[in-house]
Amino acid sequence: MFSKRLELRSGHALQLRVELYNPLKHANLYVDTSSADISANEIIMATGGATSTLGVSGDGQRRIQIAVKYEF
Numbered sequence: 001m002f003s004k005r006l007e008l009r010s011g012h013a014l015q016l017r018v019e020l021y022n023p024l025k026h027a028n029l030y031v032d033t034s035s036a037d038i039s040a041n042e043i044i045m046a047t048g049g050a051t052s053t054l055g056v057s058g059d060g061q062r063r064i065q066i067a068v069k070y071e072f
Helices: none
Strands: 002-009 012-021 029-031 046-048 063-071
Touching: none
Parallel strands: none
Antiparallel strands: 002 012, 012 063, 029 046
């Protein structure tokens, strides 16, 4: 998160904010619970991003949020 507060006049200010989520676009892996039993499977499977079958939210994409706040 980056933010900058600018004083405008007595008691007033402007705050600029930039928030980055997953800026380097790293893979987020989630374990497939149906293959997590190591006594039955030799390999534990994982999937990246969101899949509705695993009930995982988020798609692994970069997100940028920009905000401006006026303080008085």
